[in-house]
């Protein structure tokens with residue numbers, strides 16, 4: 004019989020399973036899964052054993068089996084090297100029980116969308132991705148399929164066009180057979196202050212970042228209703244909840260998307276469809292480089308000075324890496340987080356946006 008329990012990694016419980024052999028109440032075999040990197044120590048969590056300095060040989064992988072030879076008691080601690088979780092580059096599976104599921108990720112050819120696609124595929128999910136440019140889209144699909152052995156379906160679509168959104172969902176559904184997860188991610192919105200933003204800037208901002216999400220939802224939700232289950236993760240942005248006068252166009256589009264996420268959860272709960280929004284602060288992607296360049300131009304700063312503004316507004320002193328956002332999205336997309344519904348989560352290192360505006364003012 005399989006038993007479950009938990010060990011501890013740097014104070015956090017880590018699930019383990021599989022205790023087919025327990026002798027005299029002591030576990031002689033267990034399997035561990037965790038995603039934080041290779042532990043440098045494995046030892047029993049009882050004072051006598053620790054005093055005796057009985058530690059085990061470090062395991063080499065993120066999924067490993069301990070046996071009587073290296074597990075001295077029935078509670079185990081894994082000690083990770085400091086900062087190991089940050090060194091992880093999304094190459095360790097979290098084992099979220101997602102094998103065999105299917106997902107659509109918009110804007111999956113680059114940046115955060117590509118990282119989300121890779122993490123989902125590593126968790127065993129088949130994914131359809133879309134973007135406007137065929138070549139990078141197909142390259143990404145082939146690369147992730149090769150790395151993960153999952154089906155990654157590239158479908159060219161410009162989500163500012165209603166017919167492309169419809170075609171993306173139709174083709175993806177036909178290729179994958181069902182749609183368990185929708186990750187709305189493709190979006191961009193011009194930064195800048197009110198007097199710099201043109202009518203076209205505002206229209207463009209809402210066209211993709213808000214209406215692109217609406218269009219995909221319109222076609223995906225009826226499919227999820229028929230399935231009697233579905234999960235939607237809307238990748239939005241912290242500008243919608245942390246106001247900044249330099250980012251009013253993204254702020255407006257984000258607030259609209261956040262409102263949409265919360266509103267739809269009331270309507271579709273009866274169909275067993277749940278919704279969550281993820282609000283990143285600055286994340287290191289090519290788009291971020293473009294935003295820093297625009298900031299440097301508008302504020303008459305060097306690129307290096309402009310690049311320092313965001314980290315200075317974040318207590319953790321750096322911007323996010325794409326894998327950090329992707330890992331959160333994968334967890335939220337899994338059944339483990341299905342009940343996290345009609346709400347949103349910031350992943351921005353605790354950024355203080357007002358401070359960023361003040362630094363721009365100086």
Ligand SMILES: NC(=O)c1ccc[n+]([C@@H]2O[C@H](COP(=O)([O-])OP(=O)(O)OC[C@H]3O[C@@H](n4cnc5c(N)ncnc54)[C@H](OP(=O)(O)O)[C@@H]3O)[C@@H](O)[C@H]2O)c1
Pocket residue numbers: 109110111112113114115116133134135136137139160161162163188189190191192211212238239240241282283284285286287288289290291
């Ligand atoms: N990076 C950040 O700092 C940050 C912060 C907060 C929120 N976000 C949000 O996170 C999401 C991803 O951002 P990112 O930085 O990863 O962007 P990115 O690196 O620019 O990638 C955007 C992806 O979307 C695709 N795309 C762009 N326009 C599209 C369109 N009209 N139709 C379909 N696909 C389109 C792009 O491919 P093609 O160009 O070939 O179409 C690409 O695959 C966006 O919604 C963004 O607002 C990002």
